[in-house]
Structures are given as C-alpha cells and as structure tokens.
Amino acid sequence: MNYKHQLYHHTSELPSNWDSIAKTSIFLQKDYLEALESSTPLNVRHRFVGIFQNEQMLAVGLLQLIDLNQLHTFGVRDHGLKIMLRNFLFKNFAGKLLILGNNMLTGQHAIAFAPESKPSEVLSYIKSLVMSEFEGQHIHILKDFPHEEIIYFQQPIFEKSLQFTSQPSMCFNSQEGWTKEQDYVHALSKKYRDQYKRARKKSLGVEKRQLDLREIIALETRIYELYLHVAENAPFNTFLLAKNHFSCMKEKMGESFRFFAYFEQGQLIGFNTLFQHEDLLETYFLGYDPKVQKEKMLYLNMLYDMVGCAIVNGFKKINFGRTAMEIKSSIGAQPEKMYGFMEHQAPWINRHLARIFRLLEPEVTWIQRHPFKEN
Incomplete structure (x- = not known):
C-alpha cells in the first residue's frame, strides 16, 4: 500500500491543507479541533492523524485516548449490584479506550477521505497503526460509521473486531x-x-x-x-x-x-x-x-x-x-443506525466481547412514534 502516517499532538502542528480533506465534517476541521483542544475533558487526550501516500495526504482523522478511571461516575442507568459489577468491569478491563472518532458526538466524525483515496486501504492501515502504537489501551474502537460504509471493514484485519451498534442517531x-x-x-x-x-x-x-x-x-x-x-x-x-x-x-x-x-x-x-x-x-x-x-x-x-x-x-x-x-x-x-468496530487487546476477553458488550450496553426498549398526518 506504501502508506505512511503522521501523528500530531497539537492542532498547531496540523498541515496547512488539513481542512481541504476535512471539509466533509465541521468536527474534523481546524477551528473545531482548536476549540476542543482548549477545553478538553480532563480524562481525554487527542491525537490528530494524517495518512499519506507518496507525500500526498489522503485522509485525516481524530483519535481520542480516554481514561475512564479518572471519572467519579459512569452514569446512573443501573443500581445496586449491577452498577457495582459494571464499574468493576470498566475500571479493570475497559478503563483505557482508544477511539477513532469523537466520543462527544454522534456520527462519522472519525475520518475524512480525499476523493482519490481508497477508504478500505486507509482504514486497514489505521487499524495496523493503532495496534502497533497504542498497545497500552484496553479497547480499540472505530465508531459511528453509516451502513453504506460497513463494506470498508470487510477485510481480514477486522475479522477479530466486534461489529456493534447501540442506540440509533x-x-x-x-x-x-x-x-x-x-x-x-x-x-x-x-x-x-x-x-x-x-x-x-x-x-x-x-x-x-x-x-x-x-x-x-x-x-x-x-x-x-x-x-x-x-x-x-x-x-x-x-x-x-x-x-x-x-x-x-x-x-x-x-x-x-x-x-x-x-x-x-x-x-x-x-x-x-x-x-x-x-x-x-x-x-x-x-x-x-x-x-x-x-x-x-x-x-x-x-x-x-x-x-x-x-x-x-x-x-x-x-x-x-x-x-x-x-x-x-x-x-x-x-x-x-450507526455501526462501530471494537477489539479488546486481551485475546481471552476479545473472544467474549459480544457477551460483555451486551452486559455493559443493554438494548434500550422504546416505542417509535409517528407524529405526522398520513397522506
């Protein structure tokens, strides 16, 4: 594939043509990323990634490293023993997340591609990148891709990843x-x-x-x-x-x-x-x-x-x-519906990830309303 990458720790390092690739999402453009960098949650660190081929930038993306152990609460969905079990599992087996995407948003604000890029190849390269350079994170997640982009992940490098969907947008x-x-x-x-x-x-x-x-x-x-x-x-x-x-x-x-x-x-x-x-x-x-x-x-x-x-x-x-x-x-x-791909770095946990995910993120039951008059 002959790809290479550059990880940027600060928005001041981003190349001048960043926004020409990121124009499809306001949340990948420099102005938003600069504002985000100036007001980042205490438990979140950002890395900005550029993917290149023959010196030409083909894609830009946002990586978030999230430390759940710094939070005093994960929310109030459960009570009693159930919340104790959930908190134990998160702190000990899922406390450190690496996300390609923005966990503060809903939607595909993970990566933007140049028209001449091949998204399947770029995503394969990024998967290799996060596996090699971010070994300390418990779980790697690529989040919020629409149904029509699932095809990009139908390749061997994602075979061990759990395809999941949670609440719809x-x-x-x-x-x-x-x-x-x-x-x-x-x-x-x-x-x-x-x-x-x-x-x-x-x-x-x-x-x-x-x-x-x-x-x-x-x-x-x-x-x-x-x-x-x-x-x-x-x-x-x-x-x-x-x-x-x-x-x-x-x-x-x-x-x-x-x-x-x-x-x-x-x-x-x-x-x-x-x-x-x-x-x-x-x-x-x-x-x-x-x-x-x-x-x-x-x-x-x-x-x-x-x-x-x-x-x-x-x-x-x-x-x-x-x-x-x-x-x-x-x-x-x-x-x-939006789809994500998740892989735990411990193989024995990853084999049971689908079952664990259902425990930590149970399906929400709700009734869809239809408020408009029928034609």
Whole structure:
C-alpha cells in the first residue's frame, strides 16, 4: 500500500491543507479541533492523524485516548449490584479506550477521505497503526460509521473486531415547502398537534434568546451547573466537559456555533447548543434546571425550537444524536443506525466481547412514534 502516517499532538502542528480533506465534517476541521483542544475533558487526550501516500495526504482523522478511571461516575442507568459489577468491569478491563472518532458526538466524525483515496486501504492501515502504537489501551474502537460504509471493514484485519451498534442517531428531515414553524405544526396529526400546543402553553413566561460570547462567559458558572445536572444523570458517561467548553466553542466557531438560553424571571433555567454546517444542524450539549424542566416541559420545547430554527433558516436536516429516542420520535425524528468496530487487546476477553458488550450496553426498549398526518 506504501502508506505512511503522521501523528500530531497539537492542532498547531496540523498541515496547512488539513481542512481541504476535512471539509466533509465541521468536527474534523481546524477551528473545531482548536476549540476542543482548549477545553478538553480532563480524562481525554487527542491525537490528530494524517495518512499519506507518496507525500500526498489522503485522509485525516481524530483519535481520542480516554481514561475512564479518572471519572467519579459512569452514569446512573443501573443500581445496586449491577452498577457495582459494571464499574468493576470498566475500571479493570475497559478503563483505557482508544477511539477513532469523537466520543462527544454522534456520527462519522472519525475520518475524512480525499476523493482519490481508497477508504478500505486507509482504514486497514489505521487499524495496523493503532495496534502497533497504542498497545497500552484496553479497547480499540472505530465508531459511528453509516451502513453504506460497513463494506470498508470487510477485510481480514477486522475479522477479530466486534461489529456493534447501540442506540440509533435520531434525525429530523424538513419537508419540502416548509418555511415557518406553523407549516410543521399543520403537518402533525391531532394528537401530536395537541402535544405541541400543550408544551408551548407550559412554556409561557419563559424567555428564550441566543447568547453571544460575552454573555456565555458571564453565565459560565450557571451554564456548567445546568450541564452537569444532565451529564451526571445520563445513562452512561465517558467524560465530563471542561467548564470553559462552551465559551471556547463560541470564540473559535463564531456563528457556526449557536447557544440558546432559556430564562425565567431573569434566571437561567436551561440552554441548548447547535452547530450548523451547510444544510445540516447538529445538536450539541444542553442543560436544564430539574426543578423547572417538568413543569415547563422545557426539554420538549427545546426540541420544537430546534425544529423551528431549522425550518426558518432553511436547514434540511437535524441530527439530534442518541438518547431520548421516543420523545425525539414524537416530534418527527427518525432512527438511523450507526455501526462501530471494537477489539479488546486481551485475546481471552476479545473472544467474549459480544457477551460483555451486551452486559455493559443493554438494548434500550422504546416505542417509535409517528407524529405526522398520513397522506
């Protein structure tokens, strides 16, 4: 194959033509990577990789080295003996992860290929690279590839890897002819139109506005408090954001990063964040005050606001990410499966990896809703 690679420890080392390869994903471009580097979670280290052939760069990718032993909690999905067993297994047999991709996002933000590259060969080379240069990591993971890219992994070097899929990514597609939020509401069936009206009525008295960098910095402590409530009560955590994460994103990404804040009587009670890239909106992190979330149906109203933002501004699709699939489907999002490939460095564990994965990441049961009127 005659490939070679370069590992970069810092974004300042990235070659000048990096973004010309990374243009397919905003999350692989220099601006985002620089913001990420300035606000990296304490238990995460980044390596940026370039793949070359005959001095020509064919692909760029993001590697994350994650140390789960530095976390005080993995989440609150389980209780009692089950959570003790899960924590024991993670700390002793899966505490150090090497991920090709971004574990803070949903989607294929692992690697971008030049048009003239051969993705199967590049991925084979990267697999060899991580096996040889990152031996200290318990598990190697290549994450969030769409179904049509599974073919790249159908080669001998991946035979021992577990192909897995967990919760789907929930994606919303704006319909042709929608120009305002009421067009979306009109397309809902009566049951879900009533849900929309009920949620909007509950939110009366809540002020929503977009914050600039100065305002984000001024409210940073409260923002982080709201973020932590959601993060620490999530089903599973592999990191916690740095306190300055949102201000770093706004400073570096500008109008590509949107921060929406929700206030009641002048007090910040919630927020959500979005990235915009061409005709796509990518949802990012959010937070809310648990004391008002249920009363104001705040999370559901945030979802409706994101839909409205996409329609009014001409975005064709919203990637809502994983988690809360049922409520996201109730506003019109559809599940899209993403696939990953995982291999444990201990052969005796790797042979039983499928069984262990089902224990650590049990299948989530949920009901898909269909909120739109039938044509």
